[in-house]
Every structure is written in structure tokens, then in C-alpha cells.
Amino acid sequence: MTRFSLLVISDSEELASAIVTRLSAHGLEPAYNVVSSPLRLAQTLADEPWDIVMAASELPGMPWEESLAITRAAREHLPFLLVAEQPSAQAAIAAMHDGADDYLCLTDWSFAPAVQRALIHGNAYRQLNISLETHRMNEGKYRRVIDDSMVGIFRCTPWGRLTSYNPAFTRILGYESPEAFETARKAALDLPHLDAETQESILTLVEEHGRIRDFKTRIHRVDGSSIWVSLSARAIRGESGEFSAVEGSIEDIDRRKRVEAMIIRAKQEWERTFDSVPDVIAILDRNFTLRRMNMALATRLGLHPKQAVGLHWSKLLPPMDDHGSALHQLRAMSQSDGEVVEMDLPGLGGVFLVSVSPFHVDRAVDEDADGFVLVAHDISSRKQLEAKLRQSQKLEAIGTLAGGIAHDFNNILGVIMGYAEMTLEDATPETVTERRLTEIINAGRRARDLIHQILTFSRQEELALRPLQLDSVVKEVTKMLRASLPANVNIITDLPPASAAVMANLSQIHQVIMNLCTNAAHAMRATGGTLRVSLADTTLVTEDGTARAAVLLTVADTGTGIPDDILDNVFDPFFTTKKPDEGTGMGLAMVHGIVSSHGGTVSVDSPPGEGATFRVVLPAADIVPTGTEEPATPRPSAKGRALFIDDEKALATIGGEMLDSLGFTTSVTTSSLDALEVFKSAPDEFDLVVTDQSMPGLTGEALAKEILALRPDVPIIICTGYSEDISAERARSIGIRGFLLKPMLKKDLAASIDAALREAAE
Numbered sequence: 001m002t003r004f005s006l007l008v009i010s011d012s013e014e015l016a017s018a019i020v021t022r023l024s025a026h027g028l029e030p031a032y033n034v035v036s037s038p039l040r041l042a043q044t045l046a047d048e049p050w051d052i053v054m055a056a057s058e059l060p061g062m063p064w065e066e067s068l069a070i071t072r073a074a075r076e077h078l079p080f081l082l083v084a085e086q087p088s089a090q091a092a093i094a095a096m097h098d099g100a101d102d103y104l105c106l107t108d109w110s111f112a113p114a115v116q117r118a119l120i121h122g123n124a125y126r127q128l129n130i131s132l133e134t135h136r137m138n139e140g141k142y143r144r145v146i147d148d149s150m151v152g153i154f155r156c157t158p159w160g161r162l163t164s165y166n167p168a169f170t171r172i173l174g175y176e177s178p179e180a181f182e183t184a185r186k187a188a189l190d191l192p193h194l195d196a197e198t199q200e201s202i203l204t205l206v207e208e209h210g211r212i213r214d215f216k217t218r219i220h221r222v223d224g225s226s227i228w229v230s231l232s233a234r235a236i237r238g239e240s241g242e243f244s245a246v247e248g249s250i251e252d253i254d255r256r257k258r259v260e261a262m263i264i265r266a267k268q269e270w271e272r273t274f275d276s277v278p279d280v281i282a283i284l285d286r287n288f289t290l291r292r293m294n295m296a297l298a299t300r301l302g303l304h305p306k307q308a309v310g311l312h313w314s315k316l317l318p319p320m321d322d323h324g325s326a327l328h329q330l331r332a333m334s335q336s337d338g339e340v341v342e343m344d345l346p347g348l349g350g351v352f353l354v355s356v357s358p359f360h361v362d363r364a365v366d367e368d369a370d371g372f373v374l375v376a377h378d379i380s381s382r383k384q385l386e387a388k389l390r391q392s393q394k395l396e397a398i399g400t401l402a403g404g405i406a407h408d409f410n411n412i413l414g415v416i417m418g419y420a421e422m423t424l425e426d427a428t429p430e431t432v433t434e435r436r437l438t439e440i441i442n443a444g445r446r447a448r449d450l451i452h453q454i455l456t457f458s459r460q461e462e463l464a465l466r467p468l469q470l471d472s473v474v475k476e477v478t479k480m481l482r483a484s485l486p487a488n489v490n491i492i493t494d495l496p497p498a499s500a501a502v503m504a505n506l507s508q509i510h511q512v513i514m515n516l517c518t519n520a521a522h523a524m525r526a527t528g529g530t531l532r533v534s535l536a537d538t539t540l541v542t543e544d545g546t547a548r549a550a551v552l553l554t555v556a557d558t559g560t561g562i563p564d565d566i567l568d569n570v571f572d573p574f575f576t577t578k579k580p581d582e583g584t585g586m587g588l589a590m591v592h593g594i595v596s597s598h599g600g601t602v603s604v605d606s607p608p609g610e611g612a613t614f615r616v617v618l619p620a621a622d623i624v625p626t627g628t629e630e631p632a633t634p635r636p637s638a639k640g641r642a643l644f645i646d647d648e649k650a651l652a653t654i655g656g657e658m659l660d661s662l663g664f665t666t667s668v669t670t671s672s673l674d675a676l677e678v679f680k681s682a683p684d685e686f687d688l689v690v691t692d693q694s695m696p697g698l699t700g701e702a703l704a705k706e707i708l709a710l711r712p713d714v715p716i717i718i719c720t721g722y723s724e725d726i727s728a729e730r731a732r733s734i735g736i737r738g739f740l741l742k743p744m745l746k747k748d749l750a751a752s753i754d755a756a757l758r759e760a761a762e
Contacts (some may be wrong), residue, residue, distance in 0.1 A: 004119055006030035007044060009055035009067045018106055019054060019083065026112035028119075038062060038070055045074035052118055054104075057084040057091070068099050077125040079118040152250040155236075158207065158243045160199055172229065172252050174221030184222065193220045206235050207243050216253070227254035280348060280376035288313040288330070291371060300348045313374075317347035330356055334372050342379070350380035387568075406451055410721030411648045413451075414743035417444035418654035421746050422661065448743055451721075465598070467621040468504045470551060471495040474533055477513045481531075485521050488528025499535045500620040502551050508594045515591050516555040516614050523559030523612065532556045540600070540617050549620040550600070556613040562606040570604060591616075639663045640687030645675040645703065646719075647695040655690060658746050662753065664688065672698035676706055683711045688753065690738075693720035701726050701734065708735045715756040719744060 008016040016034045023030055030052075035041045036059070044050075053075075055067045064082055071080050082100045084091065092103030101118055104111050146153055152169030156162045162185075170181035173193050194202075198217050205212045211234040218226045233248030274281065275295040283292040289312050298305045301316060308316060313330070333339050333356040340355045354376045417440075424437040478491050485491070502509075513533075520531050533555050540550035562570060571592040591614075595602045600618040642664040646652040649670050656668035664687075669675045672695045679686060689707060693700035700718045707714060717738030718731050728739040737756040740748060 001027055001029040002116070002119070003029045003031065004051040005048065006032040007041075007050045007053045008032055008034045009036070009041060009053065009059065009062070009064075010034060011036040011059060012056070015056055015083070015106075022106060023112055023115060026116070028112060028116060036062070038066060041067060041070050042074065045071060045078075050075070050078060051122055052079045052081060052115065054081045054083050057082050057095075057103075064095075064100075065098060072099065077122070077129055079122040079125075081115065081118055150251075152252075154248055154250065156246050156248075158203065158246065160203055160246075163245070169250060172227075172250055173219070174223050174225075193222070202231060202233065203246065206233050206246055206248075210235050216257075227252060228257040229253060279378070280352065280374075282313070282374040283371060284313060284374060285371040288372070290316065297348075317345060330354070330374070334358055343376075345376065348376065348378075350378050351383050352376035353379055391571075406721045409447075409451055410742035411651055413444050413447055415648075415650040415654055417441055417448070417743050417745060418651075418658065420444065422654075422657060425661075444743070465503045465505055467501045467623050468506060468509060469499075469501050470504075470509070470535055470553060470618075471497070471499060473506070473509055473513055474535065474553075477510065477517060478533060480514075481517055481521065485531075486525060486528065489521055489524050490528075490530045492530060492532045494532070494534035496535060496537075500537055500549060500551050502598075502618040503621045504598055504618065505594075508598075512591050512594050512616065513553070513555070515588065516616075519588065520555055520557035520559065520612070520614075523557050523561075527559070529558035529611070537620075538617060540619055542599075550617050551620055553616040553618070554613060555616075556611065558611040560611075561609055562604065562612050564608070567604065567606060571602070640665070641685055642666045642688040642690065643675060643679060643686050644668050645672055645689075645691040645695070645700075646670065647672070647692060651692070655749075658749055659688075659690065661746070662750055672696075672700070672703045676703060679707055680710065683707075683714075686714060688756070689714060689716045690749075690753075691716065691718055693718055693726050699726075701731070701736075704731075704736050705734060713760060715753075715760045717749075717752050717756055 006019070008019060010016060013034060016032055020030055020032060033044060035044050045053075053067075053071050055064045057064055059067075068080050071078055079101045080099070081102045081104055082095045083104050083106060085105070087105040087108055088103075095103045101121075102114050104114050146166045149166060149168050152166060152172045154162060154165040154169050165178070165181075167178050170178045173181065175181040175184065194217070202212065202215060205215070211232075213232050215231040215233075216228060217231065219229050220226050230251045230253045231248060233246050235243055236245035236247055238244045277294055278296055280297040280300065281294040282290060282297055285291055289310060290308050293305055293308060295305070298308065301308065329341065329343075333341060333354070335358075336356075340353050342351065343354045344351050345354075354374065357373045357375070358370070359373055360370050420437050420440040424434065424441065427434040427437055474493060474495060478493055482491060517531060517533065524531070533553075536552045536554070538550050538552040539547045541547050570588050592602055595616055595618070598618055600616060602614065602616045604612060604614050606612040642659045644652060644655040644659055644666055645668075646655055647670050652668050652670050656666040659666040667678060667686075669678060672691070675691070676698065679689070689704075691700040691703055695703075698706075700720070704716045704718060707716060712735065715738070716736045717740060718726065718736050719740045719742055720726055721742035726739075731739045737759050738752040740752055
């Protein structure tokens with residue numbers, strides 16, 4: 001049985017019952033209702049969805065045309081069947097022409113099949129209506145999605161003519177609305193704002209490959225600006241495979257491209273900064289495998305950064321990993337919080353301050369990105385400066401030591417040498433006494449020279465410089481050495497006759513050459529060899545960067561050489577490889593001090609097993625030397641009364657005796673204050689004053705000022721063993737006419753007195 005709902009429009013219940021009976025006989029079971037008025041019909045149609053409506057062809061007060069209109073208004077596709085008492089072809093044609101779906105006669109054999117056919121058509125119409133409604137809804141939804149999309153969507157012909165587009169497409173091109181775009185668009189404009197060559201490329205790629213994805217290009221907007229866009233498109237083909245259209249999307253990626261450019265620029269700036277840092281920087285993974293290094297490290301390793309990536313740190317610097325200790329230290333540092341360790345890295349060529357800092361990356365980004373940053377700051381230059389500072393501090397300490405001992409030691413030597421010299425004058429020539437006194441004086445001179453060497457080394461002794469031809473000094477030194485050197489040591493000199501002169505102190509240059517030659521001979525005493533001394537003209541670069549003429553003195557030997565581990569210490573004070581009875585260790589340090597005080601340089605080169613070569617460079621003199629012989633010391637021509645002051649009683653006594661022996665009547669005192677009172681008591685009676693500088697109560701300089709205030713013309717000679725407060729220039733600037741260094745010999749005192757008296761007489 002086929003069940004369905006039936007609405008009968010009639011004023012007769014019998015008609016409805018007859019219809020149901022007739023249909024039931026043919027397997028149709030309708031559930032029906034009967035209405036007889038327009039209002040009731042409208043209400044019933046609104047309340048329930050009916051499958052078929054049957055209306056009597058004649059109903060008083062309600063024509064079937066009115067019923068049809070009400071039914072179509074409520075249910076447009078609901079089957080409407082007109083039922084008549086007698087069949088009439090003409091009436092049926094008219095009814096169907098006016099909108100009825102069929103014209104039936106209750107007694108006709110086709111009544112039930114017609115109703116069944118109407119049910120089938122009604123269901124089909126109903127399903128079609130549902131599909132159409134669903135399609136309309138989907139179309140609207142998708143249209144809203146397309147219209148609201150931020151991505152431009154378009155369709156065009158294979159030759160590029162636009163056929164459809166969404167609002168986003170026009171916004172990307174710079175238009176306020178699709179209408180504005182349509183107004184501005186010309187009929188012949190295809191894919192507007194895209195240059196013809198790019199458009200042709202896109203269409204060709206789509207035709208050949210079927211689609212393109214993320215094609216990046218620039219387009220011109222309506223305001224004249226240009227932006228980056230990403231195009232994706234696919235080819236639409238007909239049933240026969242012909243290329244019929246292009247569907248695609250366009251996305252504004254200008255902001256993304258700007259961000260990408262910023263990222264690229266930031267990356268480039270970071271890389272330039274990373275590579276410009278002078279410190280060594282290496283980025284390592286957790287296993288200490290290199291992931292990146294800067295150019296400072298690449299330059300030191302002699303590798304391109306790409307060649308080193310992936311290598312283990314121990315492969316980059318093998319000397320570090322002897323016994324694994326250095327790498328073990330780096331691993332331990334990686335666990336600390338920014339610890340900085342000083343390390344000697346021979347593979348990088350220096351001493352470095354090294355830090356190893358861990359860094360962590362979000363595991364969601366890259367779970368294997370954790371590692372370490374190794375930073376090494378080269379402090380080799382600083383270490384060298386520290387070594388020079390230590391050397392300077394040693395020199396300063398020796399200078400302080402020299403100043404401390406010079407005064408007392410010179411006083412002792414003054415007594416010894418003074419009495420020996422005066423006793424020697426009374427000794428019979430060629431006797432034992434004369435020989436012994438001479439040896440005492442010679443020993444005193446050597447002691448005095450030692451003090452002068454210490455003062456020279458500490459740069460606290462005044463230098464008397466004059467033009468000096470070095471070849472004569474070299475000849476004198478080598479002549480002295482030939483008699484004392486073993487027979488297996490040969491001396492060779494290379495002394496050009498036209499070499500330049502230097503401004504130097506004769507005795508000190510003599511000591512320099514003697515020390516260098518003696519050390520060279522000592523290095524060859526066991527095996528013998530050759531000592532070569534040569535002179536040559538060269539240039540010397542001064543501290544201000546200018547070059548000036550200079551003389552190069554080279555002393556070379558073929559001895560055992562100097563080991564590398566002590567080569568940098570040979571000029572240190574008291575550093576020596578000699579045994580305690582072979583020397584003091586001051587020779588090369590004294591050489592360094594003298595050469596430096598002369599404005600020159602000294603260096604050493606000693607290849608393993610090839611002996612040693614010392615090179616001394618001294619500035620050339622601007623004037624021609626007049627000779628090396630010192631003038632004879634004259635004896636004072638004037639006589640009179642002299643005042644001698646020294647706080648050391650022994651020195652005061654010997655000084656007085658020296659003056660007496662020179663013809664003066666001498667008053668001697670050990671107190672500068674007493675001396676001032678003596679002079680004040682009779683200032684016009686004294687013809688000469690000789691005073692020590694370092695004295696308690698009143699220094700020699702202060703005493704001289706007091707005396708000169710009383711009598712400006714009196715000649716004053718000041719003596720000092722060591723003082724930072726007085727010099728020959730300062731003494732002369734305050735009116736003192738003589739300046740002597742202790743220990744003084746009688747001949748030195750006589751020469752100074754003669755000069756002072758002659759100056760006073762003028």
C-alpha cells in the first residue's frame with residue numbers, strides 16, 4: 001500500500017469517500033482532509049505539507065480557479081488535480097491550460113493511475129525543489145566566502161581577459177570597490193596592472209604545466225605604487241581537453257617581502273658584525289663540532305669557514321688536545337657561568353682569554369640546536385706589554401737599588417782611592433809599594449765602573465756624548481782580546497773606513513763592545529770558532545716614525561747559540577747561564593741600558609746550533625769627530641784659602657789633604673750648617689768652596705745658594721755620588737761652577753778647580 005496525504009476541496013464528504021474508496025482498490029491509501037472555503041484551504045495548506053490536492057470541478061461559492069491560485073501561492077509545486085462527474089476532453093484541455101496538473105473523472109479507469117502518476121511527479125518536483133534550495137544556499141555561502149576572502153580570486157580567458165573576480169582582487173590593485181575597478185577598466189585591458197611580458201609568461205606556464213603555484217612578481221597599483229604579489233593559477237579545460245579558461249588567486253605579499261628583506265638585512269648585518277669582530281668566535285654543537293666561525297678564526301686557521309664546518313674542535317687545534325686536558329678544560333668551562341680562562345693556544349698563535357658559554361634554542365624549533373659559543377680574546381700583545389712592564393719594574397728596582405748604594409759605596413771608594421792615589425805620589429817608582437798602590441787604584445776604578453754600569457743601566461748617570469768613530473773602538477777592543485782568547489778562537493773584523501760616526505760616550509761604547517765580544521768568546525771556549533765584528537751604515541726608525549742615518553754594529557760567533565726558551569730573557573738584569581765564579585749576569589743588561597740611553601736598539605738572533613748574532617744600531621752623528629784622545633788635566637794656577645765640606649769624616653779629611661796638596665790652605669768641616677757659619681764669619685777670605693750634595697740639615701745645593709747670596713763671585717764645586725735633585729745643568733743654572741761625580745780622584749778635582757778659577761777670573 002502506498003500511503004500519502006490528500007486534501008480534498010469540496011462541500012461533499014461523499015466525494016472524498018468515493019475518491020478514497022477508488023484509490024484503495026488500486027493499492028493507494030490516502031490520509032485525507034476536506035475543506036470547503038478559501039480561508040480553511042489557506043490554513044490547511046499552511047499547517048501541513050500535502051502530497052496531492054483534489055478539487056471538485058464545481059463548488060458553489062468557490063470556483064476551482066480560486067482554489068488553484070490559493071494552492072499555488074502556498075505550495076508552488078504541489079500537484080493540483082481537478083475531479084469532474086463526467087469526462088470532457090474540452091474541459092480537460094481548458095483546465096490544464098489554466099494551470100491544473102490533470103483533469104480526472106471519478107468513474108474513469110485511468111483515475112487511480114493518474115493519481116499515482118501525479119504522486120510520482122509531485123515527489124520528483126519536491127526533491128528537485130529541495131536540491132535547488134540547497135544549491136542556492138550553498139551558492140550564497142560560497143559567494144560570501146569568496147567575497148569576504150582576503151585573497152584575490154579571478155577567472156580569465158586563455159589570452160588573459162578577465163571574466164570574473166572578487167572584491168579582494170580589486171582591493172589588491174588599489175581600487176576602493178569592484179565598481180570603481182569596473183569603471184576604470186578598459187575593454188582591451190587584460191590582467192590589468194601586470195606588464196605584458198610577465199602576463200605572457202604566466203599564461204604560457206599555466207597552459208604547458210596545467211598550473212602554477214606561488215609565482216612571485218610585482219604589480220602596479222592604481223595610485224602608481226608597486227607591490228609584491230604571489231600568483232597561483234590552474235588551467236580549465238573543456239570536455240575535449242581544449243584550454244578554455246584560467247582560474248587563479250592573487251595574494252598581497254608586499255609586507256611579507258619587506259619583512260623578509262628586513263630579516264635578510266639583519267642577517268647580513270649580523271654576519272658582517274660577526275666577521276668583523278677581531279676576537280676569535282666559534283659556534284659549537286653539544287659535541288664540540290664546529291657549526292660556524294668568524295673570519296678572525298678562519299684567518300688564523302688558514303681555512304675558509306665552509307671548509308671547517310662539521311670538524312671537531314680537536315681537529316681544528318690538535319696541539320690543544322694533548323692527553324685531552326685542554327678540551328677537557330673547555331668542556332668544564334661550558335658548564336660554568338661565564339668563566340674566563342687564560343689559555344695558550346699555539347694553533348691560533350698566541351695567548352687568549354677564553355670563555356665558553358652555553359646557548360639554548362626552543363626545542364619546538366630545533367631540538368638539536370643547543371650548543372656553545374666559544375670566544376677567545378687575543379692577549380698576546382698585552383702579555384708582551386706585561387713582560388716589558390715587568391722588565392721596566394726590574395730596571396726601576398735596580399735604579400732604586402743603585403741610588404741607595406751609590407752614595408755609601410762611592411764614599412768608601414773615595415777614601416780608598418784618594419789615599420791610595422796620594423800615597424802613590426810619595427812612593428818610590430818601580431817598587432813593591434808602587435805596584436801595590438797601583439793595583440789598589442785599578443781595583444777602585446773597576447769598582448767605580450761597576451757602580452757607573454748600574455747607574456747607566458738604570459739611566460740615572462749623565463752621559464757625556466761626543467762624535468765617535470766606532471772602528472777605532474772596535475780595533476782597540478779586539479786588540480785587547482787577542483791576547484786573552486784561546487788559540488782556537490779566531491777574530492775577524494769588517495770595518496769599512498768610511499762608516500759614519502755616532503754620538504756616544506767612549507767608555508760606555510767600549511763596555512758594550514767588550515761585553516758582547518767577551519760573551520761570544522765564552523760561548524766558543526770549549527770548541528773554538530770564529531768571532532766576527534763588523535760595521536755598516538743603516539737606517540733607524542725613530543719613535544715618531546721618521547728614519548735617520550745610523551751605524552750597525554754586528555757581533556757574531558759560531559758557538560753553541562742561545563736556547564729558544566731563554567732567548568727572550570738575555571737582556572734581563574742578573575739573568576745569566578754562567579756559573580757563580582764566571583760573571584755577574586749584568587753584561588747584556590748593561591749593554592741594553594747603554595744602547596737604549598744612546599737612542600739605539602739592540603737585538604739578538606740565534607738559530608739552533610748556529611751561534612748567536614747581536615746587532616746594535618746607533619744613530620749617526622750630525623758632526624764630524626775631532627778625535628778620541630782626552631786633553632791633559634791642568635793643575636790649578638791660583639792659590640788661596642779653600643772650604644771643604646763632606647758629612648763623611650774620612651772623605652772630608654782626604655778632600656782637605658787633596659786641596660792642601662794642590663796649594664790651598666783648607667778648612668774642613670763635616671757639617672753643612674757649621675760650614676755656613678764659618679763662611680759667614682769671613683766671606684771674603686775664601687777663594688774656593690768644595691761641598692758634597694747629600695748632607696743632613698742643609699744639602700750642598702742649598703748651602704751653595706746661601707754662600708752665593710753672601711758672595712756671588714766665589715767659585716763653588718759640588719760633588720755627588722748619586723742624586724735625583726742635582727745635575728751639572730742645574731748646578732750651573734744656580735751659579736755653581738764645578739760638578740764632580742764621586743769617587744773623585746785628585747786629577748779630576750784639580751781639573752775642575754782650574755776650570756772654575758779660570759771662569760771666575762773672566
